[in-house]
Amino acid sequence: MNQPTVAVIGLGFVGLPLALSYALRGVQVIGVDVNEALVRSINEGITHHTESYGDQPIQTILTKELESGRFYATSNWEDLPSSVTAYLVTVGIPTTEDGTILSQPLLGAVSSLASHIKREDTVIIRGTVVPGFTSHEIAPRLSISGLMPGVDFHLAYASERIAEGKAFHEFEHMPLAVGGVSPACTEAAVDILTKVTKAPVTHASCMEVVEFAKVIENVQRDVNIAMVQEFARLAEAMGLDIYEIIMVANSHTRVHLLTPGPGVGGYCIPNAYHYLAPVGERLQVPLPLTSIARVINENVPHVIVEQTEALLSSIPVSLPKARVAIFGLGMKDFSSDDRLSPSVEIAKLLYDLGAEVRAFDPLVPTKYPFSVDTPEEAVKEAHVVLFLTEQPGMRTLSYHELRKQMHAEAIFIDTRNITSSVDVSMFNTVWKI
Ligand SMILES: NC(=O)c1ccc[n+]([C@@H]2O[C@H](COP(=O)([O-])OP(=O)(O)OC[C@H]3O[C@@H](n4cnc5c(N)ncnc54)[C@H](O)[C@@H]3O)[C@@H](O)[C@H]2O)c1
Structure with a gap:
């Protein structure tokens, strides 16, 4: 041939x-x-x-x-x-x-x-x-x-x-x-x-049909995730586990809800709305649903930071005095891509607010001022673990052993449902999105 x-x-x-x-x-x-x-x-x-x-x-x-x-x-x-x-x-x-x-x-x-x-x-x-x-x-x-x-x-x-x-x-x-x-x-x-x-x-x-279809393939994930973020807040207020609710809803063969997390990142999903918006403006077609989904998802890193600050005050430690261990900087689980990563944004927000941030990610090659090479370095004397992106090996770490190297009072914040399968019972408080 x-x-x-x-x-x-x-x-x-x-x-x-x-x-x-x-x-x-x-x-x-x-x-x-x-x-x-x-x-x-x-x-x-x-x-x-x-x-x-x-x-x-x-x-x-x-x-x-x-x-x-x-x-x-x-x-x-x-x-x-x-x-x-x-x-x-x-x-x-x-x-x-x-x-x-x-x-x-x-x-x-x-x-x-x-x-x-x-x-x-x-x-x-x-x-x-x-x-x-x-x-x-x-x-x-x-x-x-x-x-x-x-x-x-x-x-x-x-x-x-x-x-x-x-x-x-x-x-x-x-x-x-x-x-x-x-x-x-x-x-x-x-x-x-x-x-x-x-x-x-x-x-x-024609080409436009495929271009439009591709953008909305990404936008529908943005909207889906924004929706489950909102449901996560409601489930929390009701004392229910959003992951279990989603698992039950997804047992319906025509339902496919995604999961909440630290926000939406990468090169694809966050960009998608911004590709549609100028077309809507030019043709004077409003896009309120897709626009609000973007706003909700962009705000999630701020929600996580506010939650971290609120939980730390219960220890009590103020954010500028807190040592924060971050697990995962990739824009999604098992990815070395950190472009527009909400996990990086959370780390930067905390860092800019004066917290001593140490972030461990075995795949992301970018060296940030807060990057460290091992989980042990990240947790040393830390007041809080923020689990933001799952990377290889993170599920099998001994959080029991890592907890021993942390501050006497310590919190675990879970945005990836890792706590459903790892033992974090020795933390004073565990919060799951
Ligand atoms: N990353 C994904 O998972 C994924 C999935 C589906 C679709 N896409 C889409 O595919 C496209 C590429 O995504 P990516 O993640 O590979 O991006 P990328 O940034 O990793 O790669 C783009 C490459 O293009 C190069 N480049 C820039 N200007 C150039 C020029 N003038 N001539 C030659 N090379 C040039 C850059 O140096 C870069 O290496 C994007 O539109 C993205 O939305 C990405």
């Missing part, structure tokens, strides 16, 4: 495992990323990602594929061979903390791409975007090449639906949704995508 040469643009949490997924199937892949330090470390076989495929960690796959010559990374577009006929763009649209959309990284990548595409090439946008972005922003920039999308080359949007930590498996097994400038563009994109994906493919009528 004739294999295309593929370029994956953006080598982050999505792009690197996606590129390696093609290489694993014998496809020649070149990864392009503006981050030169990242490119250097990838070419040396180094990544902090926690992905694996079968029993092979991503580090092993990366080393093997570099050695095979099927994959390499570059920051220089001129390194791309003319044999490249398919471009998979995984650069995203970050948002600032106040929700401002930063489309420059994606538009920059597209402008570079415009000077490389050739007749008959296929460009597939895979990052999550504002609905309409591929038609209104990307297509005109690619046309600067003198080539017309849908006429001279293929342009399609195929949402990326993987979850970090399951990337290799989900590239293969997660159903795809694809929409092109024309049916021929959709088919060309499907042809490239199904070199890796073996799951069903939905052919949409």
